[in-house]
Amino acid sequence: MTREDIIKPENLVYKRTPVLTDATMHYCPGCGHGVVHRIIAEVIEEMGIQDNVIGISPVGCSVLAYNYFDVDFVEAAHGRAPACASAIKRLRPETFVFSYQGDGDLASIGCGEVVHACNRGENITMIFINNGIYGMTGGQMAPTTLEGMETVTCPYGRDPKIMGHTMRLTEMLAQLPGTYYVTRQAVYTPAAARKCKKAIRQAFENQKLNKGVSFVEVTSNCNSGWKMTPVQANKWMEENTLKYFPLGDMKVDGKFDPKFIERVGTFDQPNETIFSLRKK
Amino acid sequence: MAFKGALVIDTEKCKGCAVCITGCPQDPKCIALSKKVNAKGYNYLEMVNEEACIGCASCAVICPDGVIEVYRAKC
Numbered sequence: 001m002t003r004e005d006i007i008k009p010e011n012l013v014y015k016r017t018p019v020l021t022d023a024t025m026h027y028c029p030g031c032g033h034g035v036v037h038r039i040i041a042e043v044i045e046e047m048g049i050q051d052n053v054i055g056i057s058p059v060g061c062s063v064l065a066y067n068y069f070d071v072d073f074v075e076a077a078h079g080r081a082p083a084c085a086s087a088i089k090r091l092r093p094e095t096f097v098f099s100y101q102g103d104g105d106l107a108s109i110g111c112g113e114v115v116h117a118c119n120r121g122e123n124i125t126m127i128f129i130n131n132g133i134y135g136m137t138g139g140q141m142a143p144t145t146l147e148g149m150e151t152v153t154c155p156y157g158r159d160p161k162i163m164g165h166t167m168r169l170t171e172m173l174a175q176l177p178g179t180y181y182v183t184r185q186a187v188y189t190p191a192a193a194r195k196c197k198k199a200i201r202q203a204f205e206n207q208k209l210n211k212g213v214s215f216v217e218v219t220s221n222c223n224s225g226w227k228m229t230p231v232q233a234n235k236w237m238e239e240n241t242l243k244y245f246p247l248g249d250m251k252v253d254g255k256f257d258p259k260f261i262e263r264v265g266t267f268d269q270p271n272e273t274i275f276s277l278r279k280k
Numbered sequence: 281m282a283f284k285g286a287l288v289i290d291t292e293k294c295k296g297c298a299v300c301i302t303g304c305p306q307d308p309k310c311i312a313l314s315k316k317v318n319a320k321g322y323n324y325l326e327m328v329n330e331e332a333c334i335g336c337a338s339c340a341v342i343c344p345d346g347v348i349e350v351y352r353a354k355c
Contacts, residue, residue, distance in 0.1 A: 001284055003330065006351045006352070007286050007351045008351070011352055011353045012349070012351055013335055013337050013350045013351065015349050025345055027344065029296060029344075030344060034345050035343070038343075187342065189342065190339075190342050193341045230297040231297075231298055231301075234299065
């Protein structure tokens with residue numbers, strides 16, 4: 001069987017979805033943003049909601065997301081995507097609304113917005129890309145930077161005594177009553193990417209139920225910011241990031257996952273020395 | 281029943297990140313980076329071991345730029 005015999009329309013198993021435009025993405029080679037964009041576009045295509053979906057893009061690397069999706073898009077001010085998404089969903093309850101944010105935008109600058117949107121239980125889907133760094137501005141420390149991880153603004157590694165602890169925002173949001181589905185996924189292997197697609201599909205389907213926020217965190221790499229090749233960055237992520245940010249569901253159908261409750265009990269306690277210093 | 285696959289790679293959009301090569305389950309890998317470069321200067325992806333491809337689409341699902349199209353036929 002020759003190559004020409006195989007390449008026929010009836011044998012097609014995978015093709016770039018038409019919900020993505022033909023524009024070449026500006027992301028660095030190997031960036032997780034591209035995979036997540038494609039997964040969201042595939043979910044929109046499979047659900048047949050291309051005419052009835054509005055996305056909110058953040059400030060950060062994915063600020064130009066509206067160039068790549070062939071759906072309606074709004075570009076929000078820095079960190080304000082959940083507020084913007086809440087307003088759109090309240091005015092157009094039949095429309096599927098998703099916000100797409102990075103960790104600098106969601107966990108740092110827009111921390112208040114996301115906590116209150118989750119607490120109000122807005123019926124939206126939030127996609128949170130966590131790469132532990134401010135990628136667009138050159139790799140500064142973010143709240144999600146791991147302890148000991150070197151960035152431009154902490155060249156000797158993040159020291160929790162001065163710079164605070166790594167923030168597990170998704171675990172925090174899972175404990176709010178307004179969230180209906182909270183999960184953490186990754187896209188560094190084919191199996192993880194397929195699981196991530198299932199989770200994002202679930203997050204979009206939940207909007208039909210009108211039960212609250214569906215929050216999907218995607219642990220991603222930032223090979224330019226971490227100063228590694230894409231393959232090395234994925235390996236580093238697997239060895240380090242995923243130990244602090246383990247993958248899996250935290251809340252499904254408004255109920256805590258038993259594994260998540262077990263895991264929360266094992267969290268490190270706050271550093272006693274910091275608290276004793278602050279008391280003085 | 282055996283399957284046989286073929287890839288169509290958009291070489292001009294490929295950024296040569298090589299993430300797809302780690303996703304390929306075959307040994308030796310079906311795909312590798314070319315020594316040639318595209319208009320943007322990246323060593324793009326090409327098929328090197330066409331016989332071994334089973335059309336599993338593992339490379340395509342982790343391609344950040346969606347440049348891989350996968351075909352699979354029964355044989």
